[in-house]
Structure formats: structure tokens, C-alpha cells
Amino acid sequence: MADILYFGRLSDVTGKDSEKLDIPAAITDTAALRRWLDEEKSADGAFLDKSVRLAINNEIVVDPHPVSRSDEIAFMPPVGGG
Amino acid sequence: MADILYFGRLSDVTGKDSEKLDIPAAITDTAALRRWLDEEKSADGAFLDKSVRLAINNEIVVDPHPVSRSDEIAFMPPVGGG
Amino acid sequence: MITITPHPFNAAEALEAFQKEARGAGAIVTFTGLVRDTASDGDVTGLHLQAYSPMTERGVEKAIAEARKRWPVTALRIIHRTGDMAPFDPIVFVAAASAHRRAAFEAADFLMDYLKTEAVFWKKELTPTGGRWIEPRAEDYSDSARWSQTDTEKA
């Protein structure tokens, strides 16, 4: 199972901050993962938005990046604290 | 009697922060006052230094400015706090 | 030193402690960011802040190292809240100490620009009608760009 984390507006879209998901074997990279999740969550493109970056195991990656079914995968809208 | 105030390095030159002085009747402006005090205090030019401004009754004045024998007269080297 | 915490903190206590840590410095600059009770479009009832550990901490550590490289600071301190906050609660505290004031001002300013635009946080303003995720303003990005412009000019 992969740990999927939803930050910022994506936690509103999904109604949760994180979940464990069984990623289908056919999904092997981040670009495919975005498309799959956007459909699964009826997210209307929220997962496809280029301003949303992905981090795998706490490192930001550039699409398309390989995903494994045991990764921690975070969806990160534009950051900003303070 | 005039109230004479010595600030900054002039308080070291005179050994005091202020004093009441009977200014000679012949001293009618700030330029003459500087020369007279410099001599009185053996100040070796400290009162003549152009970086030392004068204030009369809490207002900065430009040499030569009339002085009266009942004024409060302050000798002000370059200022700076903080 | 960095603290990223879900617990409330007190800015005055933070300054008190920092002053001890920075003993001998001539200049201390602090920034405190607080939850406002109004936004451009109405009342704010609170703020919700997410971080992503340890990515958040790692980024802030790097920003602190960069500030130390750029300015002769003798101490730096960052406290940043996560979780739920009420209006008037402190969100962030940044302190910089140095012999002279310019370095302390610039290091604190630089760290705040980092925290506003690059630090790994997500911030939601809660309002009577729901809430709104706050992303950096154009002004935040241009403030932040000042520091890289300086690099280019110096290069």
C-alpha cells in the first residue's frame, strides 16, 4: 500500500489529509497517478494542476517520475507559511 | 545668569553637564560666545568646532545668533542614540 | 534553532529567551506574525496550518544556513505554528541577532520572505462561510526575489 498525502486545497478536495491506497499495477509513474486519482476522486482536474507538485518519500520529483506501490506520495499545492 | 549646557564630548572638556554663567555684556552672539568659552575653559578649540551646533532655549540656531544673558544655551556635538 | 509546533507559543517569552541566547549582540530584530481577525473579504475566525515533516524542517534549516552565510549574525531563531489557531494567536516568530543592526534586519527579513513563499506550509483562513487556502501573494514572491537579485548584482 502507498501512503498518499493531500496538502492544502487537495485535502479539501479529498476530504482527508492522507490515506493508504492500493495503486493499480498499471500506474507506474506520477503522470499516470495524477490522472488516475483525479478520476477516482472526481477532482475535476485538481490533481492535474501544474502548480501542484509531487513529493515521493519526502523529496520533490518532476513528472513523470516512477512510483512504487510502497512509496509515500505527497500532493503539494503552492507552499507558503508565516 | 545664562544656563549653559554641555553635551557629549563637551561635558568631558568642561568636567560638567551644565552651569549657570554670567556672560560678559560684550558677548552678544553665539560666535563670540564660542570664542569666549573656548578661552575660559582652555578648551583648545573644542567650542569652535563646526560640528558642534548651538541651541538657544531648545531650538537649534545658526552662527552668529544673538544671545541674551538669561538664555538656556546648549552646546551640541554630533548627535546619535540607539 | 527551529521549532515547528502544534502548540501555542508566546512571542514575548521567545524574545526573552533569545536575548539570553544572543547575549553580547548589539542588535536584535524580531518578527512576529499573528492571525488577523479580518481579511479583505470579511471576518476570519481562525487559521489552519499544515506542515510536511521532515521536508518542512529541512527547508527551514537550509534557509537558516543561507542567512548565516550571507550575514554576520550571531544567533537566529524560528518558531512556526502548525494546526489550528484563533485570531490574535502568533503564527510565526523570527529573531536575528548581530553586532550591528543592518545584518539583523536583513537576516530577519530574508527568513520571513523564505517562510512566506518557499517554506513547506499550507495555510487556510477559516471564515464564517467556510475557508480559503491562502497561497503567497504576488507581493510575497517579488519580496522574496529581492534576495536573488542581490546575488546576481554581486556576481
Next chain:
Amino acid sequence: MITITPHPFNAAEALEAFQKEARGAGAIVTFTGLVRDTASDGDVTGLHLQAYSPMTERGVEKAIAEARKRWPVTALRIIHRTGDMAPFDPIVFVAAASAHRRAAFEAADFLMDYLKTEAVFWKKELTPTGGRWIEPRAEDYSDSARWSQTDTEKA
């Protein structure tokens, strides 16, 4: 608000009080200036500070009015010591509050530049071999000149 006082003050308490006064502001910047225990030429045993009332207060009031005119600050506070201080004692505390951070940073920075170069104070560093009157450094004057340059550029 301005306090020019021969009595010790505590910067953390000043921030605590200012935070109450500035309630509703999103950003608070403070500057604390402290007596250092060393100077370029050796140990410092204390600091002696003279002011000239009411000229000193009048000047600081004008600087505060100028800061209010230039930036949308919601609260400003200046505390400045006079008399005799020991190493590590606070000399000056400046606080500025605003909705957003840039105004608070710039107003505090501006007020410190004023205090360093134009405010009517005289400052003597006491050393084991006597003492030395400290006049503004060239850097203080050039820092201070930044604000009038801005005027010219905007004009």
C-alpha cells in the same frame, strides 16, 4: 508612544505590551539595541547616554509622525534609555505593527536610522581606560540617507 527614561526596561515586557496595543495587526517587527561588552578596541564596561529634553522627545515625535505618513502602520512604540547602563542592558526598543510585514519592517528600520543619526542623544562607551563618545558611523549616515533617496526617486 515614546518613552525616554533613565530607568531600566525589559524588551520582552515591551513586546508583550505592544502586542496588546497592536491587537489585530498581522505583523510586528521589533528592534532591540543592547549594550555590547566589547568594542573594536577592547572591553566595554558600560554606556552613558545623555538626552536634551524636550528637544529629544520633539524630534522622536516628528520621526514617528513621518513613519506614519510613509507606511500604513497601525501602532508604533519607541523606548530609549538615558543615564548609565551595563553591558547587555537594553538601550533602545522600537516596535512597528501593520497588516502586512513590509510596512512593519521598513518603519522599524527607518525609526532606527533616525535614532542612530538624528535623534538628540549623546552616547559614551565606558572602558577600563576611561571612555569615548560615540558619534554615528559613516554606515549609519548612509543607512539613514536611504530614506531620502527613496523620496527623490519617487518625486
